[in-house]
Amino acid sequence: MLVYTMRRLLGAIPVLLLASVLTFVMIDVTGDPLADIRMAQPPPTEAVLQQAEERLYLDRSMPERYWLWMTGIGGNGDIGLLQGEFGPSTQGPHYDIGANIAERLWTTLRLVGAAMVFALGLAIITGVISALRQYSKLDYTLTFIGFLALAMPTFWFAGIMQAAGVKFNLMVGEQVFATIGDGRFRAQGEPLWDQFLNAFAHMALPTIVLMLISFASWSRYQRTSMLEVMNSDYVRLARAKGLRNHTVIRRHALRTALIPLTTVVALGVAGVIDGAILTEVVFQWRGLGDFFITAVDNNDSFALMGWLLLSGTLVILANLIADLLYAVLDPRIRYE
Amino acid sequence: MSENGMFESARRDPAKKAKSSADRTQLQTVLLRFSRHRPAMISLFVLVLIVLFAFIGPFFWMWDHTVYREIPSNQPPSGTHPLGTSAAGHDVLGQLMRGAQQTLKVAFTVSLVSTAVGSLWGATAGYYGGRVDAFMMRIVDIFLIVPLLVAAAAIAGNSGAGTNWTAIALIIAIFAWASIARVVRGVVLSLREQEFVEAARASGASAPWIILRHLLPNAAGPIIVAATLLVAVAILAEAGMSFLGLGIQLPDISLGQMIGSARTAVSTRPWLFYPPGVLLVLICLTINFIGDGLRDALDPRQSMVRR
Numbered sequence: 001m002l003v004y005t006m007r008r009l010l011g012a013i014p015v016l017l018l019a020s021v022l023t024f025v026m027i028d029v030t031g032d033p034l035a036d037i038r039m040a041q042p043p044p045t046e047a048v049l050q051q052a053e054e055r056l057y058l059d060r061s062m063p064e065r066y067w068l069w070m071t072g073i074g075g076n077g078d079i080g081l082l083q084g085e086f087g088p089s090t091q092g093p094h095y096d097i098g099a100n101i102a103e104r105l106w107t108t109l110r111l112v113g114a115a116m117v118f119a120l121g122l123a124i125i126t127g128v129i130s131a132l133r134q135y136s137k138l139d140y141t142l143t144f145i146g147f148l149a150l151a152m153p154t155f156w157f158a159g160i161m162q163a164a165g166v167k168f169n170l171m172v173g174e175q176v177f178a179t180i181g182d183g184r185f186r187a188q189g190e191p192l193w194d195q196f197l198n199a200f201a202h203m204a205l206p207t208i209v210l211m212l213i214s215f216a217s218w219s220r221y222q223r224t225s226m227l228e229v230m231n232s233d234y235v236r237l238a239r240a241k242g243l244r245n246h247t248v249i250r251r252h253a254l255r256t257a258l259i260p261l262t263t264v265v266a267l268g269v270a271g272v273i274d275g276a277i278l279t280e281v282v283f284q285w286r287g288l289g290d291f292f293i294t295a296v297d298n299n300d301s302f303a304l305m306g307w308l309l310l311s312g313t314l315v316i317l318a319n320l321i322a323d324l325l326y327a328v329l330d331p332r333i334r335y336e
Numbered sequence: 337m338s339e340n341g342m343f344e345s346a347r348r349d350p351a352k353k354a355k356s357s358a359d360r361t362q363l364q365t366v367l368l369r370f371s372r373h374r375p376a377m378i379s380l381f382v383l384v385l386i387v388l389f390a391f392i393g394p395f396f397w398m399w400d401h402t403v404y405r406e407i408p409s410n411q412p413p414s415g416t417h418p419l420g421t422s423a424a425g426h427d428v429l430g431q432l433m434r435g436a437q438q439t440l441k442v443a444f445t446v447s448l449v450s451t452a453v454g455s456l457w458g459a460t461a462g463y464y465g466g467r468v469d470a471f472m473m474r475i476v477d478i479f480l481i482v483p484l485l486v487a488a489a490a491i492a493g494n495s496g497a498g499t500n501w502t503a504i505a506l507i508i509a510i511f512a513w514a515s516i517a518r519v520v521r522g523v524v525l526s527l528r529e530q531e532f533v534e535a536a537r538a539s540g541a542s543a544p545w546i547i548l549r550h551l552l553p554n555a556a557g558p559i560i561v562a563a564t565l566l567v568a569v570a571i572l573a574e575a576g577m578s579f580l581g582l583g584i585q586l587p588d589i590s591l592g593q594m595i596g597s598a599r600t601a602v603s604t605r606p607w608l609f610y611p612p613g614v615l616l617v618l619i620c621l622t623i624n625f626i627g628d629g630l631r632d633a634l635d636p637r638q639s640m641v642r643r
Contacts, residue, residue, distance in 0.1 A: 014474070015474060015477050015478055015481065016481070018474070018475075018478050019478045019481055019482060022478060022479075023482065023487065023490075026491055027490065027491070027494055030491050030494045030495035031494030031495060147621055147624050147625065148617070148621060150568070150620070150621075150624055151568065151616075151617045151618075151619075151620030151621035151624060152617055152620075153572055153575045153576065153579075153592065153595065153613065153616055153617070154572075154576070155575075155576065155579045155595065155596070155599070156575075156595050156609075156613040156616065156617075159595070159599050159602050159609060159613075160602065160613075162602070163602040163603045166603065167603070267480075270480070270481070270482070270483040270484065271483070271484075273483045273486065274483045274484060274485035274486055274576065277485070277486060277580075278485075278576055278579065278580070281579075281580065282599065292486065292490075293580060295490075296489065296490055296493035296494065296580075296582060297493070299494060301494075304490050304494075307486075308482055308486070308487065308490070311482070311483055311486065312481040312482055315480075315481045315482075315483070316481055
């Protein structure tokens with residue numbers, strides 16, 4: 001298993017590397033990091049432009065720039081992933097891309113993590129119920145809700161939830177849900193309970209929104225795989241042995257039926273990251289979504305690269321974890 | 337779907353022959369099965385209505401999606417403006433028609449381009465197998481690890497492709513084809529082991545011929561379903577981009593962009609926020625149901641009697 005993990009991690013390196021080349025070239029070809037400076041009024045002098053070009057390494061060729069971005073060898077010490085530097089930002093010499101990502105990572109991971117955990121739990125429950133009561137009214141209703149959730153644009157639903165939250169607060173005359181911000185800035189020395197309540201108030205609505213997208217497709221998968229397992233011979237055998245119904249379901253059926261879901265969940269990570277950005281924008285969280293939007297607005301190529309590399313790494317890690325979980329859930333699978 | 341492929345798969349499946357009458361072609365069987373899938377039929381009807389609304393509607397409605405001085409701003413729905421007006425002086429109904437039109441154009445283009453590229457890529461990888469397959473699928477992996485919406489938004493925002501819907505569609509397609517390639521490769525991997533492919537190879541058919549004439553037509557079922565579902569994916573991706581201000585931009589308009597610009601008006605001017613969202617949900621919902629119906633109709637393992 002350890003050997004397998006190591007091999008997978010090594011295998012991920014060329015994929016990540018190629019992905020970084022691809023995105024680097026595309027961002028480089030399509031964008032002009034100096035657009036804002038060029039458009040400035042009064043028009044910038046030649047010297048200003050040249051200085052900016054030098055600072056952003058635009059005076060070098062594209063392959064050279066990629067090499068510098070990766071290794072930092074031959075740079076001014078502000079560039080080079082291998083040395084933990086993400087490169088200069090167009091937002092000025094004092095904007096540290098790496099530090100900014102690190103600072104916002106927790107905010108986003110908190111949202112993504114909570115949403116995924118809740119979505120997974122809910123998807124398993126509804127999927128199993130739907131399968132056990134196949135073609136019942138309940139099954140049809142859950143199917144319809146699932147389809148509706150799949151069709152719902154995240155940000156539209158987020159807007160509705162936000163408005164509903166505001167209305168609810170007005171109705172009870174108390175701020176139960178915080179509809180704006182991630183609740184990061186609070187007075188020092190607050191009692192733990194208040195901190196918890198505050199975090200909950202800020203997280204509740206965005207988590208529900210983000211949860212919905214993944215929940216929908218995951219519960220469909222869980223339903224299908226549960227149906228398949230329930231019709232298999234060994235479940236029939238377990239029944240024939242006279243085991244109690246819920247023992248059969250819990251011990252024999254559910255365990256096997258969970259296996260396909262791990263792959264789907266891992267593949268869904270990219271979608272959840274997409275959704276997190278939209279959710280963050282609506283609820284005005286200062287997480288990685290906000291970081292991303294700012295980077296796009298500023299034509300900040302190195303910041304965009306850092307962001308894409310981070311999300312790519314997350315997706316690869318998620319897939320690896322899914323494959324390892326496979327072995328835990330299904331003892332038949334052995335990685336050698 | 338070529339005639340060739342249809343007969344082959346019909347012959348391979350004796351169960352089907354027993355069920356459908358002898359003089360029915362497979363296309364007729366598929367259509368019949370689809371027509372019995374009630375949610376899919378209703379969805380198809382609704383989707384056709386929406387397409388008519390988006391493409392024919394503008395010929396019959398007096399306002400288009402641009403600003404007019406004689407339109408009063410911020411009016412709730414009324415007789416003259418059934419869906420109200422925006423702050424700048426747009427007629428929301430006119431905007432909605434144009435927005436739906438642009439959204440649909442982007443979505444169908446993405447679906448067509450991605451499906452064409454993805455199926456060829458996946459079929460080639462699956463047909464050759466071995467190292468070629470490994471290499472081609474690594475490239476697919478690369479596109480799969482970058483989150484679709486964000487990668488597309490980054491490129492679109494960076495390049496300012498904004499008002500040009502074909503540019504937006506192509507940018508989304510660049511990141512969307514990979515999932516189709518994966519589906520098709522999986523199907524082709526099992527197809528290429530079958531006798532008719534071997535027979536074609538034995539009679540001296542070239543690889544491109546086998547891929548185009550034998551493998552792809554036989555993989556048509558999963559490809560059509562994937563292409564259908566991709567329409568919904570593309571719609572949500574374009575909407576997300578436009579919402580972030582990185583997709584289609586003013587003076588042109590898409591449904592996502594309408595929601596984006598109305599997002600601060602949810603409770604004060606709900607007529608700006610809800611109609612584009614409802615329309616968007618309706619399009620994606622109907623497409624998902626149609627895909628579901630197609631999956632059942634095209635899958636020979638499914639029985640004729642459903643539910």
